[in-house]
Amino acid sequence: MSREFNVAVVGATGAVGEAMFSILAERRFPVKNIHALASRGSAGSTVRFNGESLVVQDLDAFDFSGIEIGLFSPSATVSEIFAPKAAAAGCVVIDNTSCFRYETDVPLVVPEVNPHAVGGFKNRGIIANPNCSTIQMVVALKPIYDAAGIERINVCTYQSVSGTGRKAIDELAIQCKAMIDGEPVRAQVYPKQIAFNVLPHIDDFQANGYTKEEMKMVWETRKILEDESLLVNPTAVRVPVYCGHSEAIHVETKRKLTAPEARILLRAAAGVTVLDEPSAGGYPTAVTDAAGRDAVYVGRIREDISHPRGLNMWVVSDNLRKGAALNSIQIAEMLVKSYL
Secondary structure (H helix, E strand, O other): OOOOEEEEEEOOOOHHHHHHHHHHHHOOOOEEEEEEEEOOOOOOOEEEEOOEEEEEEEHHHOOOOOOOEEEEOOOHHHHHHHHHHHHHOOOEEEEOOOOOOOOOOOOEOOOOOOHHHHHHHHOOOEEEOOOHHHHHHHHHHHHHHHHHOEEEEEEEEEEOHHHOOHHHHHHHHHHHHHHHOOOOOOOOOOOOOOOOOOEOOOOOEOOOOOEHHHHHHHHHHHHHHOOOOOEEEEEEEEOOOOOOEEEEEEEEEOOOOOHHHHHHHHHOOOOEEEOOOOOOOOOOOHHHHHOOOOOEEEEEEEEOOOOOOEEEEEEEEOOOHHHHHHHHHHHHHHHHHHOO
């Protein structure tokens, strides 16, 4: 009989937490015992796992002794407190927040891109899960980076409201209904109306004029690809889509790579599905292709007419799955296969 593991999901009542329970069951992760953890206010509520109800426990009172894997997706401030506590108790924490991503002794892992980094969990007992927009981009760019090198990345993201959380999902629905009904639209989660609108603003503005979401893509891409010379120029935009992020990516490679060569590389890449026909509907979208699925979809692959070594592509993925929960569970699968 294969070994089973004691697992705790922190942030169990959030959208990513729900996705974690669903994906653990779908992928038949070897769970012995599983615990749903959240704040004191959510304790006593229930979540679903493998057809059964789990009672949510109070994170503040939980003892991580005997827990082997912790899948964390609360706020960064909560992870900052409880991830080290869990790690000290012998639990390997896979943290989906931004709390540990930029610390040099904590690995930042996308299994299709830098699986060798997983072993770095031994430093502190923590593995960081990258930002959702970074994950789908590096999965798509890894085969190109390996084959031709990349000097510069220009990327514009079109990110769904589920990336902000349940309150943002609700706000979009309420605003859409208000507009259809001819009623006043109120913005509470976002600084401006999101329904039928796009906001070029995700996370806090930094001193250089970029937002923190944009700078995350710079810092994380360099760390994951282990290339501090890589130039990354992002613009992150919130769009009125419930689930699934989209990205328009332009790369300047070190050596010329044609569009047919890029398609061959991408079709062979782990975690990538190419949908690229120059015809109506011959491209992937967040709603019709990515939402509810695991792959990173790539289309509109074409050579840049303004740069001799430029390539353009359109990349979409489910931000709650590959952009968060699935990536965490893939890391956990690597841990149980090779390290625990």
